[in-house]
Amino acid sequence: MRLPRSRGPVSEQVLALLRGQGSDQVDDITVEVDPRRPGEPDVLADADVQLALWCLYELHYRAFDDVAPELEWDPRVIATRNRLEAAFERDVRRAVQDRLDAVADDDEADVADQVTALIDADDSPSLAAFVRRYATADQVLAFLRQRSIYHLKESDPHAFVVPRIDGAAKVALAELQYDEFGGGRVPALHATLFGDALEACGLDRTYGAYLDDADATTLAVNNLMSLFGLNRRLRGAAVGHLAVFEATSSLPSRKIAAGVRRLGLPEELAGYYDEHVEADAVHEQLALRNICGSLVAEDPALRADVLLGAAACLELDARAGAEQLEQWGAAPQAASA
Incomplete structure (x- = not known):
């Protein structure tokens, strides 16, 4: 499998990083995740963010033919994944709170x-x-x-x-x-x-x-x-x-x-x-x-x-x-x- 097409600025930057085109400095990788962007109410509905995160996770499965294997644990890659993952987990927890509130706390x-x-x-x-x-x-x-x-x-x-x-x-x-x-x-x-x-x-x-x-x-x-x-x-x-x-x-x-x-x-x-x-x-x-x-x-x-x-x-x-x-x-x- 080869890297997919990007779906926006977040996945575009992540795909560039995976192609070896990213900066040597983690702080130079700017992946902005704003869950209140107009038309995209949260990260869960954001195809751009979800594709980027999927690609980062895929490095731990079968990965991509056009990505260097050593990038699986590259600090820049992991730092980027952590940033997207935190936003994803945050919105997952928000989305399920009503379901959890309905279960007896026992x-x-x-x-x-x-x-x-x-x-x-x-x-x-x-x-x-x-x-x-x-x-x-x-x-x-x-x-x-x-x-x-x-x-x-x-x-x-x-x-x-x-x-x-x-x-x-x-x-x-x-x-x-x-x-x-x-x-x-x-x-x-x-x-x-x-x-x-x-x-x-x-x-x-x-x-x-x-x-x-x-x-x-x-x-x-x-x-x-x-x-x-x-x-x-x-x-x-x-x-x-x-x-x-x-x-x-x-x-x-x-x-x-x-x-x-x-x-x-x-x-x-x-x-x-x-x-x-x-x-x-x-x-x-x-x-x-x-x-x-x-x-x-x-x-x-x-x-x-x-x-x-x-x-x-x-x-x-x-x-x-x-x-x-x-x-x-x-x-x-x-x-x-």
Whole structure:
């Protein structure tokens, strides 16, 4: 994968830095992040900032063919990432505060029940419901292009958490990741299955192929996982995010598979979502009870971060779904059917 096109002054400066065109002095790298710019209410909706941050995070994954490998830990790069990351985290915390306020502040409560309460309180329109009944084939293909930004690296962000926790939570997370990574079989890697589905639909399965098409909210969803996974201090948020991610996957996957079959799209695509209907129904309780529950039992101070991660997953997924539905001209009632 090569560096994408810039989307504004922030990503333009970051891409220049990654091409080796930045100053030798960190202070000379001016990346201004104003979350109240006209037309861009916050960093979460700013495609320029989100693309820049995504590119900086990507250095810790598979990186770019046209970026020197040693830049992964270059002080200038890390300083720039820290600056963007701080603005991103700030706006994530602001965005989820109402969700968190609705959860009982009880240090004796079962954290799995608290995460479940967050999920139950979410009334966002369902993208999956729209796909099941109303989406056209072209809309589903557009949906796949957006989703490819994550699904071609599926579970990689949460893998960073494994060395950062211990005991029962570590064992449970490794068990879940083993399933996500194919259970010892390369063709069963979930990222490989998604690539097979893209190819069957006539789309490009190359990692990062649709980065230039990714919406701001799509990038924010992906950056959230990297924010939590790459910062040890946010390991609780990473597992809270994972719990919601798994707990809200099985039923939507069933609906998407039904929509795929309604449209007569390739069975490889329906099969990908069938796999998640079965796997994520098991992973839901594994993530809620065995990972989040065990982590908080061992370190109660992480409860607030677990809830932060759970609320953030719901919030950013809702924003991404709403943006996609708006682009399709879908009425909210159609997305709740």
